[in-house]
Amino acid sequence: MEKNLKKQMDVIMLGTEDILIEEELECIVKKSIEEDKPLKVKLGLDPTSPDIHLGHTVVLNKLRQFQDLGHRAILIIGDYTARIGDPSGRSILRPELSAEDIDSNARTYMKQAFKILDPGKTEVVKNSNWLKSLRFEDILNLTSKFTVARMLERDDFKKRFKSNTPIAIMEFLYPIMQAYDSIAIEADVELGGTDQRFNLLMGRELQKEFSQKPQIAITMPILVGTDGIEKMSKSFGNYIGVDEPPQEIFGKVMSIQDNIMIDYFRFVTTLDSEEIREIEYNIKKEKLNPSIAKRKLAKIIIENLYTINDALEAEEDFDLIFKKKGIPDKVEEYIINLKSIKNKKISLVQLLTDSGLTKSNSEARRLVAQGGIKINDRKINDPNLELNLNDINEKVIQRGKRHFRKIITKN
RNA sequence: GGAGGGGUGCCCGAGUGGUUAAAGGGAGCAGACUGUAAAUCUGCCGGCGAAUGCCUACAGAGGUUCAAAUCCUCUCUCCUCCA
Incomplete structure (x- = not known):
C-alpha cells in the first residue's frame, strides 16, 4: 500500500467532482495507512445494457486508482437493482429487464470492466446475494428510516412530482437498495457519477442507522456523449463502447465536437492537468490544430483499451479513408x-x-x-x-x- | 369505483373528412466544404418498380362515406385527477 498520505490524497482527489466529506476521507485514509488495513471501495454497476462505454470508465478509472494505491475494490454487479432500473436523471420509469438479459449483460460487463480494472485485485459480488433474501419485514424496517419528503429532495423526483409525472413506489426503493448494498459489504468509500450523489448519501444515512461508519461518497463528472449534448449513454446512441474495434473508436473520437474535447481529455485520460491546460490554451491561441489534439486523444483512449499498435493502426486506417480517400486493406x-x-x-x-x-x-x-x-x-x-x-x-x-x-x- | 386526456413514421411532435406518404424538429444517410466521421451549407429520409404507377401506413377490429389519421362502435393500452 502507498504509505504517503499526501500522495494518496492527491491521487484520490484527481478529477473528482465532489467528495463528501473530504475531512473524513483524509481521516480514514490516514487510519488505513497506520493500521495497514485497506479501505473497501465500492462501485455499483447495473447491467442494464450489455456494453460498458467511456462514460463508465470515468468512474472505473477512479476505482482502478484506488486499487493501485492498495485498497480493496469491490465491484457490485447490480443484478437485482437492474430489475428496477435506477431512476436517476430519468423522467420516465424504465422498462423491466428479464433475468436472462441481466445475466448475459452482467457477463459482458465484467469482461469489459476488466479492461480498466485489475482483475486479480477486484472483488466482484452480485447484489442479489443479499437483496433477494430480504423479507417484507426487513423492507418495512428499511423504508421506515426514510420519509417521502426526504425522497422528494432529490431533483429528478421533485421535478416529476411537480409536473405530475408518475413516480413508482418501486423507484423510491432503488436508492434504499443501493444504500443497503453499502451495509452488506460495509463500504468505506463509494464511487459514482454526480447523478449518483443522492444515492450515495442514502448509503451514508442508512449505514448510520445500522451503526456502521458512514461511507465517503466520491462523485465523478458525467461524460457528455459524442453528440455533445446528452450524457453518454447507450439509450441516446451517443456512446463509445470499450469493446468496439479500434478503428471505430478512433472514428468516433474524431467525430466528437471540438468544444467537448477537453472534457474527454480531463475525464477519460490520465494526462495531468498541466498538460491538458496547455492543449486547451494552444487550441485557443490557434497554435494547435484541434484535429491534431483529437488524434492524440483518440490514440490515448485506444491505447488504454487495447495496445499502442492498435492505436497507430487505427490512425493509419483513418487517414487512408479520410485524407487520401482511399480504400482500406481489409474490406468485407x-x-x-x-x-x-x-x-x-x-x-x-x-x-x-x-x-x-x-x-x-x-x-x-x-x-x-x-x-x-x-x-x-x-x-x-x-x-x-x-x-x-x-x-x-x-x-x-x-x-x-x-x-x-x-x-x-x-x- | 368515478371523471377526464392520450396512443401518428427510428424518436419527439403537428394535423380533426379530400392537392396527406402525412407539417416541423431531432437522429440517420449522402453531397459540398474542411482541420476530422467537428462546425456550416445542400439534398435525401416507408416499400416495390425503368416508369405514368402500384402496395403498405397514423394502437387493433369493424362501420359510415365517392373519399377517413381525421366521424361512429367495440377492443386493447398509457396517463392524469377525484375517491
Whole structure:
C-alpha cells in the first residue's frame, strides 16, 4: 500500500467532482495507512445494457486508482437493482429487464470492466446475494428510516412530482437498495457519477442507522456523449463502447465536437492537468490544430483499451479513408455464386442491397442519384446500371466515405 | 369505483373528412466544404418498380362515406385527477 498520505490524497482527489466529506476521507485514509488495513471501495454497476462505454470508465478509472494505491475494490454487479432500473436523471420509469438479459449483460460487463480494472485485485459480488433474501419485514424496517419528503429532495423526483409525472413506489426503493448494498459489504468509500450523489448519501444515512461508519461518497463528472449534448449513454446512441474495434473508436473520437474535447481529455485520460491546460490554451491561441489534439486523444483512449499498435493502426486506417480517400486493406467481402444468376448480369441497385451496403433498393437508387456510390473509386451516376458479373470480380463498391464491400464472384 | 386526456413514421411532435406518404424538429444517410466521421451549407429520409404507377401506413377490429389519421362502435393500452 502507498504509505504517503499526501500522495494518496492527491491521487484520490484527481478529477473528482465532489467528495463528501473530504475531512473524513483524509481521516480514514490516514487510519488505513497506520493500521495497514485497506479501505473497501465500492462501485455499483447495473447491467442494464450489455456494453460498458467511456462514460463508465470515468468512474472505473477512479476505482482502478484506488486499487493501485492498495485498497480493496469491490465491484457490485447490480443484478437485482437492474430489475428496477435506477431512476436517476430519468423522467420516465424504465422498462423491466428479464433475468436472462441481466445475466448475459452482467457477463459482458465484467469482461469489459476488466479492461480498466485489475482483475486479480477486484472483488466482484452480485447484489442479489443479499437483496433477494430480504423479507417484507426487513423492507418495512428499511423504508421506515426514510420519509417521502426526504425522497422528494432529490431533483429528478421533485421535478416529476411537480409536473405530475408518475413516480413508482418501486423507484423510491432503488436508492434504499443501493444504500443497503453499502451495509452488506460495509463500504468505506463509494464511487459514482454526480447523478449518483443522492444515492450515495442514502448509503451514508442508512449505514448510520445500522451503526456502521458512514461511507465517503466520491462523485465523478458525467461524460457528455459524442453528440455533445446528452450524457453518454447507450439509450441516446451517443456512446463509445470499450469493446468496439479500434478503428471505430478512433472514428468516433474524431467525430466528437471540438468544444467537448477537453472534457474527454480531463475525464477519460490520465494526462495531468498541466498538460491538458496547455492543449486547451494552444487550441485557443490557434497554435494547435484541434484535429491534431483529437488524434492524440483518440490514440490515448485506444491505447488504454487495447495496445499502442492498435492505436497507430487505427490512425493509419483513418487517414487512408479520410485524407487520401482511399480504400482500406481489409474490406468485407461479398461472394456471388455465378450459378445462381441468370445471364450473368445484375443491376447495381440489386447488388448494393444484396451485399448489405443499402437497406433497400429504393435507398440504393437514391444514393446512386446523389453521387454516393463508387466502384473502384469511380463515381457511378446511373441508377439503372447493369453490371456484368465477369467484370466485377475483386472490385470494391463503396457507399459514402466509409462503407466498403469487395465483390467476389465464384462458380 | 368515478371523471377526464392520450396512443401518428427510428424518436419527439403537428394535423380533426379530400392537392396527406402525412407539417416541423431531432437522429440517420449522402453531397459540398474542411482541420476530422467537428462546425456550416445542400439534398435525401416507408416499400416495390425503368416508369405514368402500384402496395403498405397514423394502437387493433369493424362501420359510415365517392373519399377517413381525421366521424361512429367495440377492443386493447398509457396517463392524469377525484375517491
